[in-house]
Amino acid sequence: MNRLAELRKKRGVSLNQMASELTRHGFKITDATLSNYENEKREPKLETWELLADYFNVTPQYLVGWLNE
Known part of the structure; x- marks a missing residue:
């Protein structure tokens, strides 16, 4: 995971x-897209x-897995 x-x-x-x-905060994204990110079927853009x-x-570096804190 x-x-x-x-x-x-x-x-x-x-x-x-x-x-x-996320959509309510102006970032249009679907649950299917999030699922693809979680299952590493797609890679999010930096933004x-x-x-x-x-x-x-959290920091993007932590989320990506580059940092442990």
Whole structure:
């Protein structure tokens, strides 16, 4: 499991809930896209990593797995 899935589950939200929250904040994304990111079928663009990191209040480097803190 990658950090995106780990952080989402820790927050206790479904893929659908997360997609809805992000969309409400102006970042249009689907639960299917998030699932592809979690299952490493697709790689987010840098801008997307940054937005997702902001959503979880972590650094993009942590979310990607480059840092442990």
